[in-house]
Amino acid sequence: LSSEIDIGLQVLDRQLLDKNGRRCGNVDDLAIEGGVGEVPEVVAILVGPGYWPQRSGLIGKLAGWIGGGRRVRIDWSEVDKIGAAVELKGEATELGLGRGDDRLRPYLDKIPGAGR
Amino acid sequence: VSKILGLALGILAAIGGFVDIGDLVFNVSAGATFGYELMWVVVIGVVGIIVYSEMCGRVAAVSGKAVFDAIRERVGFKAALGALVASEVVNLMTLAAEIGGVAISLQLLSGLPYRWLIVLAIVGLAVIVWVTSFEWLERIFGYGGLCLLVFAVAAVKLTPDWGKVGNGFLPHLAQNNKLLYAYFAVGLLGAALTPYEVYFYSSGGIENRWSPKDIRLNRANAIIGYGLGGFLSFALMITGGALFLGHGISPEHLGTIALGAENPLGRIGLLFALVGILFAVGGASIDTVFSGAYNLAQFCGWEWGRYRHPRGAPRFALTWLVLLALALAIVMTGVDPVMLTEYAVIFSVVALPLTYIPILLVANDKTYMRHYGNGRFANILGLFYLLVIMIVALAAVPLMLLTNVGQN
Numbered sequence: 001l002s003s004e005i006d007i008g009l010q011v012l013d014r015q016l017l018d019k020n021g022r023r024c025g026n027v028d029d030l031a032i033e034g035g036v037g038e039v040p041e042v043v044a045i046l047v048g049p050g051y052w053p054q055r056s057g058l059i060g061k062l063a064g065w066i067g068g069g070r071r072v073r074i075d076w077s078e079v080d081k082i083g084a085a086v087e088l089k090g091e092a093t094e095l096g097l098g099r100g101d102d103r104l105r106p107y108l109d110k111i112p113g114a115g116r
Numbered sequence: 117v118s119k120i121l122g123l124a125l126g127i128l129a130a131i132g133g134f135v136d137i138g139d140l141v142f143n144v145s146a147g148a149t150f151g152y153e154l155m156w157v158v159v160i161g162v163v164g165i166i167v168y169s170e171m172c173g174r175v176a177a178v179s180g181k182a183v184f185d186a187i188r189e190r191v192g193f194k195a196a197l198g199a200l201v202a203s204e205v206v207n208l209m210t211l212a213a214e215i216g217g218v219a220i221s222l223q224l225l226s227g228l229p230y231r232w233l234i235v236l237a238i239v240g241l242a243v244i245v246w247v248t249s250f251e252w253l254e255r256i257f258g259y260g261g262l263c264l265l266v267f268a269v270a271a272v273k274l275t276p277d278w279g280k281v282g283n284g285f286l287p288h289l290a291q292n293n294k295l296l297y298a299y300f301a302v303g304l305l306g307a308a309l310t311p312y313e314v315y316f317y318s319s320g321g322i323e324n325r326w327s328p329k330d331i332r333l334n335r336a337n338a339i340i341g342y343g344l345g346g347f348l349s350f351a352l353m354i355t356g357g358a359l360f361l362g363h364g365i366s367p368e369h370l371g372t373i374a375l376g377a378e379n380p381l382g383r384i385g386l387l388f389a390l391v392g393i394l395f396a397v398g399g400a401s402i403d404t405v406f407s408g409a410y411n412l413a414q415f416c417g418w419e420w421g422r423y424r425h426p427r428g429a430p431r432f433a434l435t436w437l438v439l440l441a442l443a444l445a446i447v448m449t450g451v452d453p454v455m456l457t458e459y460a461v462i463f464s465v466v467a468l469p470l471t472y473i474p475i476l477l478v479a480n481d482k483t484y485m486r487h488y489g490n491g492r493f494a495n496i497l498g499l500f501y502l503l504v505i506m507i508v509a510l511a512a513v514p515l516m517l518l519t520n521v522g523q524n
Contacts, residue, residue, distance in 0.1 A: 010483070013188045013196070015181075015417055026188065026417030047417075055193040063197060067416070084179035084484040101419055104430035113247045114426040114433075 015085040024092035045074040072096045122333055125320045126341020128258035128399050133313035134345030136400035137217035138457030143349050144367045146300045147356025152284030157301045161308025162346035164501040166338045169317045171479040173334035176321035178488045183318045184414035190474040199470040200415050207312055209460040211404040212446035216453025217397035220370045225390050238444045250323040250422040260395030266377050266388035267351040273380035274358035299519040305508050306465040315407040323423050409435040465512040468505045
C-alpha cells in the first residue's frame, strides 16, 4: 500500500475486485476504531445494502431494504492494492462477496445460450 | 476493414442518441416550425457530446472505470443514489418510447396490428441481445441505422434555399415566438447531450476491451460517430424545413417523418427511411436498456457487461431482462411513444449535471489517469459545456410548462 491515501476519496464508494479481477461489490462504508486521544484506524471495509441506511436517510433505508439488507465485513488486512479500484487478496466467494450473482447463475444457465 | 468496424461503438451510440424516436420527431418538427434557424444549436450539442464522450471513453480505456462508477466515487453515496433513481426512470421511459418506435416502424413495414408488434419487438430484442456478442450488436444496429442517410439525399433533392441553411448555422435568436424557439433549443441540446449516451459509450469502451493504446480509436469514435449523428440531424431538419415549413404541418408521427424521404425519392426512399428508422430506434432501445443495467450494476459493484455472457454477469443480465419486461408493460398501456420521449428528454436534463461533473473530475485525476489526463483544451471546453448544461437544466422544466410541451 502507498504511504498516504485519502480514504474518503480513494477507498470509500470504490469498486471492489477480488484476486481474479472479479467485480464483487462496492466499498459501502468503512469501520473505523479509536477512542478519544487515539489515532483512528480503519479496521474493515463494509459491503452490502445493509450498510446503505447509515449512508443516507429515508431513500437509503428504502434502497437497502429493496437490496435485501445483506452485510459483509472485510478485514482491512485483506486489501491488496488501491488503484482505480480496491483490490482484495482473496476470492470473492471465500469472502462472502458476489453471492447474489452466484445464487442466480444456476437459474440463468437453464436458458440456452447463457454461456455465450 | 477492421478500422471501419472499430468505429461501430461511436456510430451506434450516436445514432441511438441523436436520431432515436424523440430526435426524429424533434428535429423534423424544429424544421417544420422554424425552418433552418436552429441548426447552430445542433452544432453546439454535437461538439459538447464529442468532448464528453471522448473524455469518458479515455477514462474507460485508461482506468477501466465507467461513468456510473465515477459518479458514485466522486459525488458520494447519497447524490449517486439520487442520480441512479433519476437515470433509471428516464432510461425506462426512453426505452419504452423506443420499443414503441420499433413497433410503429414494423407496423408501417408490415401492416400487422400494433400491439402484436410490441410483443414481437420486445421478444425479438431480448433474443438478439441474449445470443449476440456486443461487437455484433454494435455493427447490426449502428450500420443498419446508416440507411437514414437517405434523408441527406432527400434534403438535397428538395432543393432548399442553401443561403438560408447557411445562415442557420450562425447563432441568433428568433424574431417572434421566442419562448417556443427557446424550448426547441433546450430540447435539441438536451437530446444531443442525453446522459444515456455517455453511460452507454463509456461502458461500451470496456465491452470492447479498450486499453490506453486505443486512445486514438476512442477519439475517432467520438468525432466520427457523433459527427455523423449531427449530420443526420441537419438532414432531418432541412427535410422538415423544406417540406413542411409554412404548410401548418407539424409532424407528430414516425410515418410523417418517413414521408419526408418518400416525397422526393419515391417508394425506394420510403423503404430506406423506414428500415433506417427501425434500426435507429432498435439501436436506441439497446443503448437505453444497457444503460439502465450498467448503471445499477456499477452503483452496486456487481459484475457487468455483455462480454461476460449472462452466466458471467447474472444480476446484470436479469436487470436488462426486467427492464425489457417493464418497458413492455408501459408501451402496452397505449401511451404515445413520441410524447413519452419528449418528457424523458426534458426530465433527463435535470440529471445532466450529476452525470457530467464527475466525468470532468475523473478525467483530471492524475493518480490513475497518469499522463492521459485532460489537457487544457479539453478542460476549457469541458467547463464551457458544464455552464451550457447548467443553463439547460435550469431552463428545461419552466420552458416545458410555459410552452405546454411545445404545443403553443
